Amino acid sequence: MTESTASVPGRAKPVTLATVARHAQVHVSTASRALSDDPAGISTETVRRVRELAAMLGYHRNLGAAGLRTGTSRLIGVLVPRLTDLALASIYESIDAAAESAGYSTVVANTYDDPGHRRARLDAMLSRRMDGVIIGDSHIGDAAGYELQSRGVPYVLVMRRLEGHLSVSTDDELGGRLAAEHLLNLGHKRVGVIAGDLLASTGRERSQGFRRAFEAAGFPVGDQYVVSTGFGTAAGRVAGAQLLELREPPTAIFAVDDLTAIGAMGSIRAAGKRLREDVALIGYNDLLLAANLPVPLTSIRSDLSAMGRLSVEALLQSIGGKPTVSTLLPPVLVPRATTVAD
Template structure:
């Protein structure tokens, strides 16, 4: 058993030359090395090997449970974010229909917080995880894979892992084709966080659509930053100071777009008269300010994420899903 990810009760028992039932009883006995199920020497052998291979730290394997808990853990960056809250509502709704209760935790997009929240959820013996805070490189999934916990990603994708997302590449193309059709040439992109698939895919679709219409988007016209209004404001100020006023702006999140709109207003500029502006997701606030945006099926992403997790927990093969976006044209572009 050279790989921690392959540690099983049966494997431990075989390596120790003991029965699985003895290993199970010792690992689950609160008395630890004083377990009544085996001699002190055997207890120590079991606990030592389990610790070395990571088995004792696995709440799934260590509990050796046969009955499901009925709990689904959900980890998102910030539940106060409208997009994530709507996705969670979809998860919660579908979970109830399948007889589960969804328990949510915020990671603040911090890997340390993410690991702590996931551990707390697994300590509650959840049946599976839905993760909305995974970076594109999947770096936060290593520990979860080692624990062998069923999981599905939502909103953000990572290659090789089951996910339900909006087709963000297509969404970026819709924004690019729309602005290109308006005859603009100088375009800014508020690209969000560059380690997240939402930013990567929306940016790729947008820049490729512009290129097909002969519109160049130099690196100096692209700014990364947060997905919130504050991040949009900061990114917008940087671009304006470095490159002047553009003809159009695409922000990969509505809140970042609204932040940019505020900065434009500070400078006596308005949309669409001076600058065309397109956002992404179609949150209620977007409708309130007349923001042209790309609508993401947020609620359905949550529902289908839970349904995909149910399939995964049942041991059935699954494939990632991408749901189609829709361009919603209002007054800003």
Template sequence: MPQPESGRVRPVTLVTVARHARVHVSTASRALSDNPSGVGADTVRRVRELAAALGYRRDVRAAGLRTGTSRLVGVLVPRLTDLGLATIYDSIDLAASEAGYGTVVANTRDDDRHRKIRIDAMLSRGIDGIIIGDAHLGDTAAYELKQRGVPYVLVMRRLEGHPSVTTDDYRGGQLAAEHLLQRGHRRVGVVAGDQLASTGRERTLGFRRTFEAAGFPVADGYVVDSEFSTNAGLHAGSALMNLADPPTAIFAVHDLIALGVMGAIRDAGLKLGTEVALVGYNDLDLAATLPVPLTSISSDLSRMGRLSFDLLMNTINGQPVESMLLDPLLVPRATTLGRYEP
């Protein structure tokens, strides 16, 4: 290929691809687009193979100017150090890439002021839609996006009246309670997470109502609110272990919280899984590999992320959408399967 005097290789143009494929430039352009309507499958395959072989790179920004889209999706998360949300984001990014989109992710720290700044920054880039992973009661972000006509979808957490993809967290709390009841536990504690987030609120509610229906209500003093972090789990777990009659089992509404609770049980001089049982939530990859493998409620986080992107694409395309609830699954392991006897 000829080179300019600077020695730099000229980028391959669409005209070059069309010439090699022996088609009109407009045909080559349609064949390389996300919707190659009006072009035969053989031609699409030939043009794309030649484009790849020649090293042609489509100018997505220019395509966006022509189509009125940026081919970018924003993703809001409280913090990417949360392994559950990191897993969700990874699947969103993969689904977006396969659809010819890019993603922009931002940490909001579950703070309204930070959230507004991040949303404004995303909108200034002309993104096509936003996936919200940090929704909570009192948050107005979803309402404001709706009023501004910005396509959006909630993931992991849900709010009434807004499209979302989540696990059935109330049912997940029930599964944790049923398992501990079957194992003979009657005096139990809950590290409940943030009650303004649907994940903390609904998991806790499902758990407490199941114990109440069985005739063993969980007293308020045995329910400790917390952040969704390991350090918060340590402090909340210590509070439960320091009760006059500490619980024989604890439900932590997030696996990261459960890790901290493990430390509290250790510090109390008790044996995890035999003297004190523990159930987490989300079944992160680390749950099965801990020295004492963690019983957890499994959420299909990867599927959740992919479905949230699909739902957002339907919203962007003006199609009707409905919220999705994925089924949770109890995964029993050593932290509840010891030889506890009531």
């Protein structure tokens, strides 16, 4: 435990750990452990007394200096494509809350799904001695995980998956299958897929599950009906327009995330078509706004809050040297007005 530079009103000297220990009538090492995140071997009453006195005297732990002494920074780095993505913002909010509860702080950086940006952001994080890193922008071919392994830095992938790497995500192939089964039950046979980025597991596995279900039902989705323009509203609008310009346009579209689906809504309206009656539409993640659109969006629910929390738990287990396994959360179909009548 390191000394604080805070001062008690009316005192010329700063409040140190020794000051707290003297008032609590305990040894300095006991006071240090009582104020730590894991006060093992000290009675509850002693911990309570030391912490109350520390607060009353105005003593604050210097976490940066403590990290130098203990070899930990109590910092977790988080890499995301962009926090303007509501799904990733929701996950990060959960990550930050779970980290704070465990006595850690988070440092988040946008990578824009760009390898160069990711490289620079990761280097900056590692220079600050992160205890671990949560990666939310992994792609096929990424080397970030392997580099962290080589440096001995614990990490976990969140939302996206890569074979051989610890991850917390939704069973996206199953989610794609749920979307397909819903449309098949409604009688749709000619459908389109807005696949996002097929190098990301979210785009690849959701699209794959959807297409496999239609193929098994005897209505394979041709490659011309699968458009990969990236994630987000602008990408969704472009992809939706491409699908609706086909000689035989689809009667239903599955977009692999809600924001992309919202972009597709714009292209459906621009083509003079009606949602559900002319073109059914399904998104993914079930963001809060999906249920509050002028025409509520059918979506595959992914528990973003649990994803963030569990990624922190998995990372902390890894930091502690405990065995960890990847987690797949179950997706849930939430039907709304873009596919079924109210």
